[in-house]
Amino acid sequence: MSTVTGAAILVVRDDPGELRQLLERRFGLDYLVEAVRSVPAAVERLRTWAADGTKVALLLADPRVGEALTRPLLAATRSLASDSGTPWIQSA
DSSP states (O other), X not given: OOOSSSEEEEEEOSSOHHHHHHHHHXXXXXXXXXXXXXXXXXXXXXXXXXXXXXXXXXXXEOGGGOHHHHHHHHHHHHHHSGGGTOOEEEOO
């Protein structure tokens, strides 16, 4: 699905299916909605989007990912998506 805004929503969760589907139904016409299962995969996705100019509108991370892993993710978000003002939500 092509995005209207050129912006994306990223979900980081060990089982992202249901949340991703909900976000896709609600925001899929306006945003690219993607989900990954790990922090390294999320950082790689952020790098890819930074390289191709995709803005990150929202990043959702499951708190069960753990603080030790969310710190690198937050740092990557700050460095790779700093110009987009990405909201960070750590939620189940």
